[in-house]
Amino acid sequence: MISDTLFIQFKDLFYSLSGIALKDYKKYLVEYRLQKFIGEGKQFAGYKDLYDALVSGYDSELRREFVDALTTNYTYFFREPEHFAFLAYYLKQYAPRQEYLRFWSAACSTGEEPYSIAIMVKKHLPSAFSNVKILATDISDKVLSIAQRREYSLEKIQKTMSHDTVKKYFKRAKNEALAKVSQEISDMVVFKKLNLMDPYPFTKQFDIVFLRNVLIYFENSEKEYIINKIASTLKPGGYLVVGLAESLVGVRHNLKQLKYSIYRKEP
Template sequence: MSDVKFEYQFKDRDFNKLKEIVYARTGITLGEEKRQLVYSRFAKRIRKLNLQNFSEYIEYFEKNEESEVTDFINAITTNFTSFFREPHHFEFLKNFIAEREMASRYCRIWSAGCSSGEEPYSIAMTVLDSIANPDAWDIKILCTDIDTSVLRKAEQGVYDAARVEGVDERLRSRFFLRGKGARNGLVKIRDEVRTNMVFRQLNLLDEFPFKKGFDLIFFRNVIIYFDKDTQRKIFSKIAKLQQPGDVLIIGHSENLAAVTDKYALIGRTIYQRLDN
């Protein structure tokens, strides 16, 4: 494709170099259709750093990678999410927890690519709404994302009230606090929801630091950004974190075909770890 004119000079070689850096640092594959997105995301960094064009930004990044890499990654990651997105997954979670209510009352859940927190808070609310006595359980929910800016928002647990309009009124009343005065129009997750949640930055390309595995992993709308080879590497690591019978949930537009043979489909984008 020929060079395209933008506010900031953005040559084909700039686009190709940024794609190369993004892939090396995050594993995310960017096609030609992402050119406008790449421009708009990194133009903000160019403006903030008072640079003249994309070539200058690339040179700046290469000279200052250690200090710039976090803002670089935060700029390119996509963070669309909502509470109780893909509701059938949370119906499955209710049944999953109900089975454990009759057994171990132990559960480790990982929300990978947790973004600004809507997914893991939906998980936590579903769990709390499904058990009679939370104190009798040993539950931990790990929430990770590569983007530190959305992780900060997730930890705060504060959202525009409009974000929770689609949440069941009973759950809204039980698990959210409504802001007053200067915080009118905002809602905050109650502390009881956050009790068993841990938020951590994690690049899925890195070695996983976990000492124990997970009974249930939400890995939704993440793999679509990786090429098949990177997907295989990531799912190979994920499979090592789960025992036969453990569950992996992915996004509605995703599948594990030609990626891993460690899981069997048991529901709509719901997979169970096999004994292999």
């Protein structure tokens, strides 16, 4: 647990490192976002130890990771691998029987999530199946333009992808430290600006909607509104995937809960 004093100290430190004031951030959100550093087998035993290490200023990599973790656009390739294992299963098991395939990355941030989905499609779907698209939306123009540039730090992507995957689905960028998502992968992805609270202008239903690590920004009533709207965009038997640490407790919906924060619409 973070004490009120420590909460303010973290916010001040974050402001001095990033220039971003976490005005509406609640304490639980800071706790949630920093929990990857804390606990058994992690870098620090408690939040105070993390804070002390950050202010000691010796570890600039730790400071960078801290800023990343508290930034709302935080994401990376193949985040929460359980969901990509599920996608692989779906692609092998169900996809070949579908007339068309549509996946939606509903808060896509800088593009790592939709490109990870596209890589899985390329890896696991029989190549004869061509009617497949991934829609990637976000409320922020800034992240969408980064996503469409499709260039990522080579050092970072190598942390969550095998050498083979990087070699196969990325090209060298002009800047040696970056890698660019290949054309065949990016051709599957369509980026659009969309606020999840606005009407959804879709004509085709989705197989799987990835609504991950965005629900924590909404009140329960807003979550309910969004979840039910998304449920209506799913194919019968389609799936909704939320972040592993997110919960739909207290949210009324008609989806069936499965493992790993995955929900299914009645077939």
